[in-house]
Amino acid sequence: MNENETFARSASMQARLHELVPGGAHTYARASDQYPEHMTPILERGSGAHVWDVDGNRFVEYGMGLRAVTLGHGYEPVLAAVREAMANGINFTRPTALELAAAEDFLAGVPGADMVKFAKNGSDATTAALRLARAATGRDKVAICADQPFFSVDDWFIGTAGMNAGIPESARELTVSFRYNDLDSLRALFEVHSGQIAAVFLEAATALREPDPGFLEGVREICDREGAVLVFDEMITGFRWAAGGAQQVYGVRPDLSCWGKAMGNGFPIAALAGKRELMELGGLRTDAARVFLLSTTHGPETASLAAFRAVVRAYRETDPVGVMERRGAVLADAVNELSLELGTSSAVSVIGRPSCLVFTTADAEGKPSQEFRTLFLQELLRHGVLGQSFVISAAHTDADVEHTVNAVRAALEVYRKALDAGSTDGLLDGRPVAPALRSHAEPRRLPDR
Structure with missing residues (x-):
């Protein structure tokens, strides 16, 4: 151009x-x-x-x-796998062999997880993780990392963001926050909200910040001691830090992990993975009250599962x-x-x-x-x-x-x-960009029709 x-x-x-x-x-x-x-x-x-x-x-x-x-x-090996799957049908009334193969592929690459359930977007996976944690612990509150920008479109997170109209105050009060690489801030939350925090959510690393030595291990120890569920958000780190995500890179196993984005090289697929005793709360092999866990019409459609398997193959065969x-x-x-x-x-x-x-x-x-x-x-x-x-x-x-x-x-x-x-005057054509999540749209001149 x-x-x-x-x-x-x-x-x-x-x-x-x-x-x-x-x-x-x-x-x-x-x-x-x-x-x-x-x-x-x-x-x-x-x-x-x-x-x-x-x-x-x-x-x-x-x-x-x-x-x-x-x-x-347009990565051809992924498209070829998708075309082949689509030719045999997209959506059925029973599980397909492709679901089993995709689950095996996923768990082979994330050895810290015992079970996996597929979804269509990351927010479904993170909210399902929180629901499991609440069911398992009998607690309501969730601790999120305040230095990380996004975990879900659902009330438990968006209520803390700058764009929270429509979110009940009661939902906002259930989410508390700690600082990345600051174990004392997390310990303080458990002191203030003793016996109330069901889960700790964080990205193990971000583009800008790697964990200090001992930080992730410390978070793991605090969750174990306090009886909270540790959840890693692997939406970005999965297939970008490593095929096995940040937990593979840093060697700390969460109780649950949430995946999406690069799993399908653009095709819509996400996943919730984790320890069997937690995941089974959403299954048929539990005596506990069952959790409604990721029951979606399009979760197991064949095109995205085939795309995921082709991505896994590309990561095995190339680098x-x-x-x-x-x-x-x-x-x-x-x-x-x-x-x-x-x-x-x-x-x-x-x-x-x-x-x-x-x-x-x-x-x-x-x-x-x-x-x-x-x-x-x-x-x-x-x-x-x-x-x-x-x-x-x-x-x-x-x-x-x-x-x-x-x-x-x-x-x-x-x-x-x-x-x-000292200014962009005369050089910038139009208004500046704005934060994506903000409380008011602010008057902005849209392009002429």
Whole structure:
């Protein structure tokens, strides 16, 4: 793409989407307010690490479907497996042999889990985990890691977020929070809410923060001592840190773990896995009161299960995580060296695990800035790079990384002007992006119809 190309058809379609779909997108992170005002591409197709919009613009894409795609768009071995499964039917009134094979594949890769149940989205899995924990412990409260952005669309989590209209206060009061890498903050919760916390939820690691030595082991010990269920959210870390997730990398076994995103390389599949004594509370082999656990019409449809099995096969036969780590490291090093060269390193840097990179965007005073972030996104788009991060896939080639670095150079040259001026005025076209989860929409001029 170059600066002479436009987003005319995308703007028209985005305006129409706002008429038909609340927010103009089916995911808040994909909404138009997350992108520069006049540069909100509506995508038409993708291949590998590239996407094309309805105006014919081509981009190297990062983020890859909110981290759901690690093997690349249109990855043929996954599509071939899906086509074969679909030809034999999608949904049936009884379990299929594919369900058994998929469960065996999953548990072979996550040896800390005894049982698994598949679902369609991550929130279903996390809420099911909390329901199991409450049933097993007879307690109502849940402790979540306050430093981590998202666990569920359901009341128990969204009630703590900035966008909580419609959530009863009684639901909000059941969720308490602790700090990552801060065992004392977790211990304090159990002191204040003694005998009331059913589960502890956290991501074992994030793009920006790895566990301090002994932290995860300490969380495990506290949960054991206090009789709470330890739940790892592996939505991002699963198949991006390792096929077996963060629990494989760090060697700490949770009681339950929740999976999704890259499991199907874009196909809709999630999973709840864990210890038999907990999982069986939702089964037929228990004398306890039964938990209603992930009983969905589309949970076992064959297309996504076939996609998952093909993903597992790709991870066994190739090394997608290794590719992401290597290419991500090259990208991070190159961008950071470039930012240092251009005098923007105090504002723009690439940080995080190489397979899950993000970039900082600060103003002239070194403070995080939505205006400066939008300017950076704008200039990347003008030079053929689409993404709210630099989260990479195994489909990104050396040429894609080189293209991205060249785009960053052009973006930083504009960014440097804004830093020197102390403002994005005259450089940023339109309003700045906004936090995805916020209490009020705030008046914003939508694209003209």
